[in-house]
Amino acid sequence: MKKTALLSSLFFVLFLFGFGKLQAQDRQDRKVIQLSGIILNADSTDAVAGVNIYVPKKGRGTSSGRFGYFSMPVLEGDSVVFSFIGLKRQSFKVPENVEDDRISLILTMEVDEIALAEVEVMPYPTEKEFKEAVLAMSVVDPMTISSSNMSPEMLLRWAEAMPASGNENFRYFQQGLMQQNQDLYGPRPLRLLDPFAWAQFIRSIKRGDLKSRD
Structure with a gap:
């Protein structure tokens, strides 16, 4: 019984080692490409910030910045997914046998309209x-x-x-x-010392403007 369990464990370790070696060899065979671009809204052509950009099941990803710009390393043949709440999910297949080690994209994402059931x-x-x-x-x-x-x-x-x-x-x-x-x-003028004001006051007295009117 112990011998069977030991053989099973040894076989499992060898399997993991071989699988990891195959993955590493696959990565070495495929060329690394720098994928960059800008993500825009298809309706308003405004930059979309915070878009999740990742390669499924590979543990590699990033997100678009304030002006919709992103940049991340990918491998030839990778499928890159672009997802954002309220917009339709899109994917991009990295072509193989690319001559240049850089790819630039201008991606437009459409609004994802979901019709909800009527609630009264x-x-x-x-x-x-x-x-x-x-x-x-x-x-x-x-x-x-x-x-x-x-x-x-x-x-x-x-x-x-x-x-x-x-x-x-x-x-x-x-x-x-x-x-x-x-x-x-200068200082504000004092009306009490203003000769023009006194002259106007004297003329009003002579005219009788200050007399009480019944």
């Missing part, structure tokens, strides 16, 4: 319960809501919280620029 969502288990719930709803008179919104207290609250209009903002901005220019070229 109801807020209640049955249509009868839904109708009963709608009929039992209490509807508020819209005129009552309008009257409460037009009350003086509500209008005053809205006026205090309402932001300035475009004209007011522009006027404040212009006033700020004028004050900055005045501060740039």
Whole structure:
């Protein structure tokens, strides 16, 4: 029994060794090629980033960068798969007996449209319960809501919280620029010491502009 188990183990080890040797020899026989390219969306011709690019069952792969560019070493005869969520999967067969050691691709991927079954969502288990719930709803008179919104207290609250209009903002901005220019070229003028202002004030007194009018 032990002899049979030992022979089976020895045969299995020799099989693995021979299989690995054949794979290594196959890789040495096939030429290494640098596969590079850009992946674009067929609908918008925009670069597609994050596309999974790999050789199935070989443990070799990469992904496209920010601008859809990718580059990876492959062997002659490899089948390279391009997959991305929402786009149709594509494959590329590396040709054999290639003269150059580089291959460049411009790959366009189409949108993968999946039709889902229709799902009807109801807020209640049955249509009868839904109708009963709608009929039992209490509807508020819209005129009552309008009257409460037009009350003086509500209008005053809205006026205090309402932001300035475009004209007011522009006027404040212009006033700020004028004050900055005045501060740039000297102190702001004091109207109390302005002789022209005093002359205008005296003329208004003589004309009687300041007299109270009944």
